[in-house]
Amino acid sequence: MKRLFPISAIVLLLVLCFAGANGETRKPAVAGTFYPGDSTRLTQVVRDYLRKVKDLPEVDGQLMALIVPHAGLVYSGQIAAYSYKLLEGSDVKTVVLCGPAHRIGFQGASVYGPDITWQTPLGEIPCDKEVCQQMVASHENISVLPEPHAPEHCLEVQLPFLQMILRDFEIVPLLIGYPDQEVVENVADAMAGIDIGKDAILVASTDWQHYRPASEGWKYDSVGVDCIRRLNPDDLESYLKQGKTEACGGIATVAVMRAAIAKGADKVKILKYGDSGDASGDKATVVGYLAAAIYKSGDVDTVKSSEKEPREEQSTDYELTAADRETLLKIARTSIDCHLNKKPLPSFETSDILRDNGAAFVTLTKQGRLRGCIGYTTAFMPLHKAVSECAIKAAVQDYRFPPVIASELPGLHIEISVLTPLQQVESLDEIKVGRDGLMITLGAQRGLLLPQVATSYGWSETEFLQQTCRKAGLPFDAYLSPDALIERFQAVIFGEGE
Numbered sequence: 001m002k003r004l005f006p007i008s009a010i011v012l013l014l015v016l017c018f019a020g021a022n023g024e025t026r027k028p029a030v031a032g033t034f035y036p037g038d039s040t041r042l043t044q045v046v047r048d049y050l051r052k053v054k055d056l057p058e059v060d061g062q063l064m065a066l067i068v069p070h071a072g073l074v075y076s077g078q079i080a081a082y083s084y085k086l087l088e089g090s091d092v093k094t095v096v097l098c099g100p101a102h103r104i105g106f107q108g109a110s111v112y113g114p115d116i117t118w119q120t121p122l123g124e125i126p127c128d129k130e131v132c133q134q135m136v137a138s139h140e141n142i143s144v145l146p147e148p149h150a151p152e153h154c155l156e157v158q159l160p161f162l163q164m165i166l167r168d169f170e171i172v173p174l175l176i177g178y179p180d181q182e183v184v185e186n187v188a189d190a191m192a193g194i195d196i197g198k199d200a201i202l203v204a205s206t207d208w209q210h211y212r213p214a215s216e217g218w219k220y221d222s223v224g225v226d227c228i229r230r231l232n233p234d235d236l237e238s239y240l241k242q243g244k245t246e247a248c249g250g251i252a253t254v255a256v257m258r259a260a261i262a263k264g265a266d267k268v269k270i271l272k273y274g275d276s277g278d279a280s281g282d283k284a285t286v287v288g289y290l291a292a293a294i295y296k297s298g299d300v301d302t303v304k305s306s307e308k309e310p311r312e313e314q315s316t317d318y319e320l321t322a323a324d325r326e327t328l329l330k331i332a333r334t335s336i337d338c339h340l341n342k343k344p345l346p347s348f349e350t351s352d353i354l355r356d357n358g359a360a361f362v363t364l365t366k367q368g369r370l371r372g373c374i375g376y377t378t379a380f381m382p383l384h385k386a387v388s389e390c391a392i393k394a395a396v397q398d399y400r401f402p403p404v405i406a407s408e409l410p411g412l413h414i415e416i417s418v419l420t421p422l423q424q425v426e427s428l429d430e431i432k433v434g435r436d437g438l439m440i441t442l443g444a445q446r447g448l449l450l451p452q453v454a455t456s457y458g459w460s461e462t463e464f465l466q467q468t469c470r471k472a473g474l475p476f477d478a479y480l481s482p483d484a485l486i487e488r489f490q491a492v493i494f495g496e497g498e
Helices: 007-018 039-051 073-087 129-138 156-165 181-192 214-229 233-242 250-262 300-306 322-340 383-396 406-411 451-457 461-471
Strands: 024-026 061-068 094-100 109-111 116-120 123-126 170-176 200-205 210-212 267-275 286-297 359-366 369-375 412-419 437-442 445-449 485-489 491-495
Touching: 039 073, 039 156, 061 073, 061 250, 073 156, 073 267, 073 286, 094 181, 094 250, 109 129, 109 181, 116 156, 116 170, 123 156, 123 170, 129 170, 129 181, 129 445, 170 181, 170 250, 181 250, 200 250, 210 214, 214 233, 214 250, 214 267, 214 286, 233 250, 250 286, 322 383, 322 406, 322 412, 322 491, 359 383, 369 383, 369 412, 383 412, 406 412, 437 461, 445 461, 451 461, 451 491
Parallel strands: 024 116, 061 200, 094 170, 094 200
Antiparallel strands: 061 286, 109 170, 116 123, 210 286, 267 286, 359 369, 359 412, 412 491, 437 445, 437 485
16 A cells, blocks of 8 residues: 655656666676686586586476575585576576675665666676566665675676576566565565566575584574475574574575565475585585575466466455454554554464465554555565554554654554455456455556555546556556556455444
């Protein structure tokens, strides 16, 4: 429901960020050190790594994301080849590369595009302009910040593999700065807004523990590898904070896992694990490396053919009991109260359904008038946690209103909307006012309206589409554009006193 800036501010931000970027080339920073600087030698090295991949596990579904290492190729290249080997013969056209900033610390996340060309000894790679703009427009802490990218190696070392395997592809280079939970969630949300699958893939760049004996290092790495094997980003994030596992790109990996899950990924294959000692022969002090694939299970051909078949209506039955609803409303109010009064948030007893990942909006009204509304459109965190965070943000981060103060809280009414997954609208006849909410995306602009908004104003289907365009800062008839992406969803809606 919320955009972090008015459209005018977003447009201004994009102009300022991109004005100096047109035609720029990001020169290689680590050619000749992390990998050969000579194109002939680099081609030979990468080909040899790919050729030596043996006994590659079968990925029986649609590949959504890869996890790869980023050390010098002499140490980690053979492990990385196990991930990239899966892309041979694929139709991938956009690769979203997500990793940590090793050299220059900063707050937030930085996309070094859209009008940037990245260069290696094997040639130049353009950035995906539309996706880069979409990422930057999605959250205020995702911006265009060239400085941390200039000396950084974690994304650059992936490019020779991609150049050897893919043709006519583009990249979205994304670095995450200081570890910050909100930034990680925003990056996951932004990546989940991309059409991941046949034409696009996510890549998380990370090495694991550093400079321990191999026998001790594996004990740390095995904890993180197990989280990935179980496709559990929450545990990985928790164990990273506790020091039970170590990964320099751990936060990037958490974000990529959450985005992939939000797009339907449900399986992982661990392709290869190793350490720097495998290449150097020195097992006394090693760095850990992992190659893994995250995918959506099921036969790919079956999935492709079924896209043309009539689709079943989504179910809005989340099996939320009266107790579940009461718990979520209590969590929302308590979260706001604790935030405004600077009190620690208590733990809540929740049912299994509330601990499952879910997407939700929290709407605040005062004397019947809107006072704040913010939500997540993708399910990348437990539902009870999503409601807690959205309640706080609706109270103090909705740019349309001044922040709620503690004395207002007793007079606020809280309503929660739990969302079904977004479903692309193939025909406008699919839209039903009163049942569906709508989201429209065109270029870097996006707007969403909940199902109850159309009902409360008595809009027709056409008016609903027009008002959704208006919410996105687009012309009223933008929904007719062939480039517009229209998605619908349903919601379980409940409020206090009902």
